[in-house]
Amino acid sequence: MSERVGFIGLGIMGRGMARNLLRAGFDLCVWNRTAAKMEEFAKAGARTAADPADLAAQSDIIITCVSDTPDVEEVLLGERGVIHGAQPGALVIDTSTISPQATKVMAARLAERGIHMLDAPISGGSEGAEQGTLSIMVGGDAEQVARAMPVFRAIGKTITHVGGHGAGQMVKLVNQILVVVTMLGISEALVFAQAGGLDLEKTLQAVSGGAAGSWMLTHRAPQVIRRDWRPGFTIDLQQKDLRLVLEAADQLGVPALGTGLVFNLYRVLQRAGLGHEGNHALVKALERLAGITVGER
């Protein structure tokens, strides 16, 4: 018999994941701070819990999908947190992107009560969550990763066990460094191309297939040219993740020249009230510096 699953956090990402778990036939219990978001799932056959401890008492595997480190600490270790309801042997899977260091500390606290933990941050956006095609970077013990596989397969496509506790979070931060510095290059290239009077569509056509190519160039540069700022991932969320990168880099004692630069450019945009736009709006910070608008004829 498959294990009972509890799901905490029915936001943009969590909602899609929880739907896919129901669809895959899991016995599901849900909890969300704003109770109204649970109704849809109750109607679809899920149980609902009064709080995280109550949810944990009814679940073998507990998945968390919340915003930031303090949110995970609250739902796991707070007054009515998972730790107060979970049975020894239960498994917590945290799919939030949070501090690798805090993840290790929480895994140790849970282990004292015989509760297992995996960090399993996801990437692929809300579409990936809806379609069950997320990439999942997993840190923790191999045995628990194997146990979690049926759950992972219901919500994701590329599942990589990358190391021990916290390693999933570290790899997610590596992912974010790559995404934003690549976007810096794209932004700088587009401002340069615009200033030089190039046809931007032909320019992209000429360079996208070669050594200059990237996922962000293929998917986000055309959006920039159309000045379509709808978010695949918002600047506000990106900043939350870059804060984690810079904090971890500081703890590790390594410089982060590119990421630090992008963080400060995004800060300019947040200050201008653009935090809700997609992370490809980074180009707007360079446009301000250059006094140029990409895509303008």
Add this chain to the structure above:
Amino acid sequence: MSERVGFIGLGIMGRGMARNLLRAGFDLCVWNRTAAKMEEFAKAGARTAADPADLAAQSDIIITCVSDTPDVEEVLLGERGVIHGAQPGALVIDTSTISPQATKVMAARLAERGIHMLDAPISGGSEGAEQGTLSIMVGGDAEQVARAMPVFRAIGKTITHVGGHGAGQMVKLVNQILVVVTMLGISEALVFAQAGGLDLEKTLQAVSGGAAGSWMLTHRAPQVIRRDWRPGFTIDLQQKDLRLVLEAADQLGVPALGTGLVFNLYRVLQRAGLGHEGNHALVKALERLAGITVGER
């Protein structure tokens, strides 16, 4: 009857291109500053010329593949340059990567004598030149681009007419901005991952397929992990191109924060005698700053 082709510059790139033109059956004349490099082509049935003017006198289409702006100026406009031998109606195709501004000036000088010009910088490395799979970014008049197509098809695969004189060079510089800033992100991400004790191969496996993915990540990051610094493109050549980017950005009055940073990091490596290594050795500049070696266990 197909047009007679003259080829100037039998270096690493030019050699492969000239071979492909011979293979495609073009009536070929070659010239190279170091005469010994012409022997192979003489044996294979090409004519050889005494100087660029002499070559131009025997050719309908003249291709140049030399290093930098002054080299192109010399072979086209110098004392025994192409301009002194070419007939009105001849077409010059410059495949070197040089200044977009200087390209416009040269095209105008040649036009005064009724000589056409296309700027057609290439990308794809020496393998691409050997295999005839180069990407070619073409600037100039549409009529001449159509005329040049049989030649382009013999040496390249992706041929994009991007605009008027100098536009090919501008797009090539856009390409270089994308390449080096993407490589900055990869370098920073690998140093961060190494400092965090991650398994680098698993890390790449987890992130390469998603939004963090790029041609450079797929092709160069594994080389970095193996510490294989053989060049697809050397730091010295990369710097020559970045100098063109920064010069053009200065003329256009736009900032180039990322490219400027990378230019200075490469300068550190050139000073350390590493200019002959591949452009992915950029990571070594960050390693110096961090006191960390990527790939070390």
